[in-house]
Amino acid sequence: MATATLLLPARHRLAGQPLPVDVARALGRADRQSGQAGEREQLRRHFRLVPDHWPVAALTRQLDAGDAEGATWLRADPARVSPDMNGARMLAYGEALALDAEDTDQLLPALKPLFGDAGFLLDAPQPSRWYLRLPAEARLPAFAPINDVLGDDLFAHLPEGDDGRRWRALLTEAQIVLHNHPWNARRIAAGKAPVNSLWFWGGGRLPQSVTTRFRQVKGQDTLLRALAHAAGVTAEGEGGAVDALIDLRHLRQLDVLVRDALQPLLAALARRELRVLELDFEDGDRFTLRRDQRWRFWRRPLTRLGGADAGLTA
Template identity: 45%
Template sequence: MADMSMRHVECWLPHLQRFEPSHPLRALLGRADRMGEGAKGYLGGLAAYFDCGHGLPAAALTRDHLAGDAAQAAAWLSADPAWVQPDLSGARLLACGQLPLSMDEARSLAEPLKPIFAEADMSLEVSAPDRWHLRLPSSDTLPDFAAPEQALGEDLYEHLPHGLHARRWRALFNDAQVVLHQHPVNAERRLRGLPPINSVWFWGGGALPSNVTATLEGVIGEDLLLLALARRAGIAMQHRSAPSIATVEAGWLVDLQDQSADDVARQWLPSLQALCSRKQVMLAFASGERWLHRPWHRLRLWRRNAP
């Protein structure tokens, strides 16, 4: 974890490989100092900024952020709406959450799933259109579930749970797919050229942590789990905007890891450049690479772009 006394702004960016050699952000990297490797991945990055004691129970944290009742259940598990595409070798997880979906559609899709989970002594809650949660009676029998970032684009059956208690969850996963496959909402979505909601993805299980600590003073971002952690840790939060990024102070995190490289260049780079001209900024990529840019580094005109 980073030192609470850090005197730089932390800017969390997408994987470095997504930035072409000609991307304008690389000019900042070329003038900055390369640092040691940092955390990798979405959950790994969040775990580097926040400590929940044991793991990172994403479902309980996001449920509490959205509904404020996570402490009323022994444990929670995300069962987020997903899009699965069959192929010759099996099926791939193409999207999980972050799908264009209204609350009415979400409730209609979830309604026939509720009896399936009720038979297993669970309650399916539609907390937001793209955030569904299972209220669990106990956390003792939860297997390891792969986070969406681990499974996206890959053969989903390679990422389904294994082990002693996995069979039950695989059966629930398959039952949910059967119910959603012919749901009328998906027929309507196909007519509108939208991807179907033909599966759910289980991940992020656990109980609401009693205490969350942060290595940060505040966060700028829109990611639900990041905001849930920040609120639980009692630190400041701001919505992401060009002015908030350009004027952020040391000790804060600017979250851009959910943006595309094009969006970074088009929408956020001028604010980042303004920030780098007045503050020390750690440019931390989701793939682990890090560069520290100090204000006087703008004078290193002889340096080329970073590799």
């Protein structure tokens, strides 16, 4: 029999509605663990990288272009920032800017000499994901993940120290080039957001290996797809019953999660079509459900996600 693991958002994003009786009972009787919160730690629970690092740029580059071997890669993603009283706030990046090939054809030639003079090659195999190719031995400072910067002051997340000085200068120069580029004026006139900044993040080299216990990975998230690709796993997987990892982190409505995923999977568990169902929340909480837990009748139902959890009865 197969197993299914659901990648889910943090529980507080699904809080507020009571759980249906059958789901509340099943979660109350489930085995429960707590782990580290965050997207990175959630994915690391299911993928093992050797060496143990997190080179997002190299992984997604291999997915996008297949040429990540032999170099250090850094994402230089297009972004929109807006000045405010404290500095400059990132309002959008990547796919949210609705970029196409014409945008990259217009903007990248103006930026390439800036990075070429620094010894880096800038290109964009996907309009929303831009990359810098660096020498394999390049030293990089710690860059903040772009999701941590979104909505916040850019300058609070810039790399520090001597290693960061060069990248702070490159960012400033790139912002000047983009601010003065006539293509941004055309985007604004067309009702689109300008591309007036970059964000450097995700640096590193491609891992020697990526492994996972899953034979099928379903989801549209780029990093998840890149990890699955590196591990040799496809969305289709193999025929028959296989261990599957299913990405539902985009969900924000509890009723949709219950109707489309939890209740059908609990029914499959009851029919012995599924051996184990695991719910992995981004806040680190995990529930493991098995058919034999139906005998734990002394445990209270978990009536809500994200609220006060019911414990065991005496």
